[in-house]
């Protein structure tokens with residue numbers, strides 16, 4: 317009997333829901349399928365699986381370093397099967413190409429990939445946002461079907477139908493599907509370089525509370541240092557600032573928001589319309605309801621609870 321596992325990393329729960337649906341789909345095909353959070357699995361433990369699914373959000377157009385590190389620490393799994401998936405608020409960007417190449421570099425045969433839109437809780441994006449409401453029931457049904465398809469394809473490839481192994485589109489063809497807008501990451505990167513996380517010691521409950529340290533995907537925070545360390549390997553995913561239970565992590569948002577929102581508005585609008593025209597995006601929030609005038613960063617913190 318074949319053995320599969322779906323491993324996921326999630327911050328606000330979108331990828332978790334998709335991972336659960338994929339797991340449900342694979343389980344329907346009769347084989348054994350495990351579902352696990354990235355932080356609960358040692359990458360070296362994956363040697364016993366015939367099919368490995370790995371998913372996370374696309375953050376700054378790629379996977380977070382904890383996902384990259386997870387793949388790099390896998391044993392060489394020559395000839396075993398894998399698939400990659402992500403959720404995103406605009407498009408996967410480099411996520412699919414980067415993770416597929418990384419999985420192949422571990423000796424895995426990548427038999428598929430997929431992506432879904434997910435509600436975005438980014439301090440510099442409007443609220444309501446284009447993709448709010450996703451993944452919905454229809455998305456999750458698709459994810460379930462994808463899981464079944466992966467299990468079925470894997471079985472057939474193991475039986476010799478190697479022509480079913482897909483080839484990831486490259487260059488322009490890839491960009492058209494997964495990176496319809498290029499400008500955002502560039503200008504965004506310049507802004508990100510200026511973001512500074514500061515800790516308000518009057519609000520911080522360390523050592524009683526270690527929430528930010530425990531949940532930082534790159535282990536970048538060390539509150540035991542004086543001043544607390546916030547930048548060793550920080551990937552600016554904003555999780556700590558958004559979820560600190562006492563709102564002790566602070567950023568000077570005014571200058572960022574002034575530059576970011578007008579630059580981004582046109583790109584996001586264009587991208588959402590493009591995907592809608594291609595039939596890849598089902599709009600659940602009418603365009604006139606997008607909260608361009610709502611500064612999500614001004615919302616009371618914690619802005620959400622981590623949902624792994």
Ligand SMILES: Cc1cc2nc3c(=O)[nH]c(=O)nc-3n(C[C@H](O)[C@H](O)[C@H](O)COP(=O)(O)O)c2cc1C
Pocket residue numbers: 325326327328329330331332372373374375376377378403404405406407408409433434435436437438439552553554
């Ligand atoms: C800091 C940050 C950066 C993000 N960068 C991107 C991005 O480059 N492209 C994109 O499409 N979505 C981006 N998103 C949106 C997330 O990918 C999306 O909300 C995802 O579904 C979250 O998944 P989760 O609920 O599993 O954490 C970003 C979100 C955050 C908080």
